[in-house]
Amino acid sequence: xVRARLAARPEEYRWSSAQAHLxxxxxxxxxxxxxxxxxxxxxxxxASGDQAMFDDVRMHERTGRPxxxxxxxxxxxxxxxxxxxxxxxxxxxxDGN
Numbered sequence: 698x699v700r701a702r703l704a705a706r707p708e709e710y711r712w713s714s715a716q717a718h719l720x721x722x723x724x725x726x727x728x729x730x731x732x733x734x735x736x737x738x739x740x741x742x743x744a745s746g747d748q749a750m751f752d753d754v755r756m757h758e759r760t761g762r763p764x765x766x767x768x769x770x771x772x773x774x775x776x777x778x779x780x781x782x783x784x785x786x787x788x789x790x791x792d793g794n
Contacts, residue, residue, distance in 0.1 A: 707743055715743060 698710035707715035714727040718739040723729055736742050757764040763773050763781055774781045 715739065719743075 698704040698713055699707055704710035704713070707713050708719055712726070714724075714729075714732075717724040717727050717729050718732060718736070721729060721733060733739075754764060762783065763770055765773075767782075770782045
C-alpha cells in the first residue's frame with residue numbers, strides 16, 4: 698500500500714496486517730502469533746526498508762514456493778511429499794533426465 702501510495706505507512710492501510718502485528722494482537726483479518734514467532738520486532742522490520750528482503754518475499758508470493766534456507770525447503774518438501782524447491786526452467790526431457 699505504501700509503494701502504491703494508498704497509505705503513508707503500512708499500518709495505516711485498512712487491509713494490511715501491519716497494525717495487528719505492530720500491536721501484537723489478532724484482528725478480524727489475521728492471527729498474529731505465527732508471524733510474531735518469525736519476526737519479533739515488526740516496527741524495526743517495517744522501518745528497515747530492506748528492499749531486497751521485501752522483493753524476495755514478493756517473488757515467493759508470486760511463485761507459491763516457500764521462502765527459507767535450503768534445509769527448510771528440504772524439510773517442507775519431505776513433509777508434504779513433493780519437491781518445493783526451484784526447478785530447472787523449461788520442459789521436461791522425454792528421456793526422463
